[in-house]
Amino acid sequence: MSVENAPVVDVDEAAIPVEKKMYYRFESNDKKEFRVSELAIQQSETLNRLVEAMGYTSEDVENKPAIAIENIDGKTLKLVFQWCEHHKGEAIPVDDGSVPKIVEIPEFDAKLMDIDNGLLFKLIWAADYLNIVQLLNVSCKKVANMAQGKTPAQLRRVYLLPSDEEDEAAKRAAQEAQDPRAREVEEEFEERKRQGGNSFF
């Protein structure tokens, strides 16, 4: 297990009253470990519930293995925890089903999300999985902004939207790969048709 010695957030240890602050340890699917403050964890509904349920003490945090987050890699998780540390203590938007229309991307978030689209995609997945409402909001806003002033053809490229024909071809290929017997039956049927047979059976 490789442990990242430096936490994702530069924490001024002296400034933190040791007895009150607790840093949880998390591990990504590529075995990278992160220490995240209790307050920052509150930004993620999923993690917050998890640590509450675990009821770890300071000793437990140090002695027990890091909490594994299986679905997220280290690079993405680092971004997630950086975001959580920066926004710790901020009010968490209530997810009542309505999504705010007007969202300003703060400067820190804009810099944090100055990444390639592959990583942004993973960040959105992580924000969704860990239920970090505000991170989901800003990252989705960034994705939405990519559509501005684009034509449908450009949007196809930006958002990797296959055409109907490409979708059909992919569907056929997937079906064939999934069921080789079906392919054999189809070939046999075609062969019989060529030979002039009226019925397959």
Next chain:
Amino acid sequence: MPLPLLRIPYVALRYVANHMSEVELVKISLCSRKADRTLKRCGIKRQSYFDIFCIYKSSLDDLEHLKLMLLEAGRAEGGVCTFHRLELCVKFVKSVSIDVFCDDRFVCSFHVSCFNKLNQFAGTQKSLMLKDTYIPAVLARDRCMYTFWNNRADGLMFLLKCLIERFRYVTHTLYVRREVMSDALGSLRKFVDYSSLPEVSLTSVYIESSVQMPTKDFRYILENVKFRDQLVSRCEFYSFFKTKKKFNFHSLISCSKLSIHLCHWITLRYLLECKHKEIKLTGSKFTNEEIRTYINEWVAGKIPDVQQVHVEMADFFESKFVLSGLQRCRMSECLQRDKSSDLFSVFIKGAGDKVAMIENCRTYIRKVFSIKVYSDPNAVIEEEDEESDVSEDTDEEEDEDEDMEEVEEEDAGDHENEEEEESDWDENMEEDGEEDDNDQEIDEA
């Protein structure tokens, strides 16, 4: 590197969609059926381009509107939109252009220009891909969209066909304006030929006055323009084109409403044979004798289609002469109609339940014959009281004679002016005649 939008979890996709404008969502849903389904699944109410194009009129250029409209129409069942009505106004002004209206709302406009003029247009270079054909376009600074073609007439036909195959209900309007360029006349003829295609519905033709067009092109329009739906919808032919005196025309124009200014070439035979529902003719050479023949033929049921006629005659309309011997009637009260001009009208019984309301103003005499046809099965035939009629008539005749004298006196001055005008007109016509005889090309300058 692209961002695979459709692989984003639904909850997150809802956030993305909520940050997008309606037009962006429409564009994404137009990319593929899967994209459309995915947006729907994450609770985004599907919107059609046709619902929002007015809101985003100015934020998209005309080329984008055209592309989105075609894409939206193409995703209807069978690739043909049946819910929206398209109107294409083909205009021959200084250039050839098409204005596109959907359900009476303006969508976009684009010019059809020659490729060799591409360098003359300053603006943003764009392109349009239709049916695997690459079409260069320029969005000019005045926000007009110009498309460029090796052959303008073919380009016009190509664009029109691309549009009509995406919509079931498409109507066309042709405008020929006075500024029409001589090099656009080939495209004009091509459009006239196009109007005879079975899939094309032309509803209106407007030809302005002073159009710089040889008479042979005007004749080509008259002879070849086709209104497919003249029997089921209103199809209008308006012309203010000035023809020479010698001009004659023997075919019939297949429209339901005909309006011709300077129509000296329209003959009585034409009036008797045509199937128009409404006719408006100004500057005609019709005499009272001819109008009398016309009304008698109508009474005999030989002109069943006509509903309204307005003819400016060569002579003053003499109602006594024209309407003598015809059966007068009174229309039933229950019939819903405008009764404001009843006092100045005579009602003549026609064939079947037809009644003609003919304007007959006794206070002033006009060179106008105007008739409106109604269907009134309950019209009451008026018994003729010969004595009173005669006495009335004599009084009226005296009055009318006086009026006529007054009018003629008044008109004497006007006639002089008319003669002057006519002499000017003759001169013009001679010029036209020369042009026509020599089949000269119109000087572009």
